[in-house]
Amino acid sequence: MDFVKKLSEERNLSDCELKELIESSKYDEGLFAAADKKRREIYGDEVYIRGLIEFTNYCKNNCYYCGIRRDNKNAERYRLGEEDILACCEEGHRLGFRTFVLQGGEDPFYTDKMLCDIISEIRSRFEDCAITLSVGEKTKESYKAFFDAGANRYLLRHETASEAHYKKLHPDSMSLETRKKCLFDLKEIGFQVGSGFMVGSPYQTTENIIEDIRFLQKLQPDMIGIGPFISHEETPFSSFENGGMELTLRLISILRLIFPYALIPSTTALGTINPQGRELGLKAGANVVMPNLSPVNVRKLYTLYDNKICTGEEAAQCKGCLENRVKSAGYRIVTDIGNVKKEKEKICR
Ligand code: SAM
Numbered sequence: 001m002d003f004v005k006k007l008s009e010e011r012n013l014s015d016c017e018l019k020e021l022i023e024s025s026k027y028d029e030g031l032f033a034a035a036d037k038k039r040r041e042i043y044g045d046e047v048y049i050r051g052l053i054e055f056t057n058y059c060k061n062n063c064y065y066c067g068i069r070r071d072n073k074n075a076e077r078y079r080l081g082e083e084d085i086l087a088c089c090e091e092g093h094r095l096g097f098r099t100f101v102l103q104g105g106e107d108p109f110y111t112d113k114m115l116c117d118i119i120s121e122i123r124s125r126f127e128d129c130a131i132t133l134s135v136g137e138k139t140k141e142s143y144k145a146f147f148d149a150g151a152n153r154y155l156l157r158h159e160t161a162s163e164a165h166y167k168k169l170h171p172d173s174m175s176l177e178t179r180k181k182c183l184f185d186l187k188e189i190g191f192q193v194g195s196g197f198m199v200g201s202p203y204q205t206t207e208n209i210i211e212d213i214r215f216l217q218k219l220q221p222d223m224i225g226i227g228p229f230i231s232h233e234e235t236p237f238s239s240f241e242n243g244g245m246e247l248t249l250r251l252i253s254i255l256r257l258i259f260p261y262a263l264i265p266s267t268t269a270l271g272t273i274n275p276q277g278r279e280l281g282l283k284a285g286a287n288v289v290m291p292n293l294s295p296v297n298v299r300k301l302y303t304l305y306d307n308k309i310c311t312g313e314e315a316a317q318c319k320g321c322l323e324n325r326v327k328s329a330g331y332r333i334v335t336d337i338g339n340v341k342k343e344k345e346k347i348c349r
């Protein structure tokens, strides 16, 4: 049975077939080629860029894997004010970014009102840009307020769709049910929604990954972010092995074939575990990169995992470096808002 052909044509496989594809390297060459063909049919050679602004590393949560978790007392904490954030957007816009991603830990210092003020100021200054938020779990009312203030996309990885696995990665104060509810709330409000998971997180099994894929099929997100788990020395998971590059690439390809229209980033984490990781991610079917627009003096402090790359360069350098990398992989960065392309509805007679 040609699983890759079946996946390309039917956009789905049985659990058994997926398991075989996920666990074996023998399909990789055909899989990567099929995923690249699919992305080129829909997105050509275009790669969208998102300017990432990591505006706070304070967090009230205590995820076991995350370097900026509350109990990491050795993390030096910082917050950016509205003017700092706007300056990042200003610089980003000048460099050709048309999407800004405001990401941070779950930091109650920023009230809904403060976030809404920041969002509406960005919206009024940069009409031609998308505003993406990635600030964790909030109430539906808060999400609606952000949307009404002008935000249009939201990134919230579900992290793992298995109840039992979720409990191994998070303290009891957090729940998978809440996380999933947030994602459906965001969709209902009208956000373009991104979800995803870490590859090779502690205790993850192939069955968990298949559950992740099944959850994504239910959610039908516009964006899917996956990257390897990388350990951080000041977390309870400091001694766990990092996720692997091959499995991450294989999963990018599988996701591209199941969700041909999705926006899939080639992540910084992938570039951290291998110097060619992001280029290979693009060749495996990814179509987005997210250079850092945060001020250089705080970059090293947003340390989710050890040895994170791109913490020393200015925004322009970072973009230039990625432009070359993308080109060397056979694609090109475009100055575009980079909305998800939607499948044309089938005409029924
Ligand atoms: N607080 C927001 C949230 O929870 O969605 C956004 C920030 S959070 C740090 C962004 C993502 O970083 C998480 O969804 C998680 O998948 C990823 N992450 C955290 N620790 C990581 C690690 N050790 N290795 C790889 N990715 C990690």
Ligand code: FES
Pocket (backbone or CB within 6 Å): 059, 060, 061, 062, 063, 066, 067, 068, 069, 070, 104, 105, 106
């Ligand atoms: Fe909150 Fe990681 S524990 S962002």
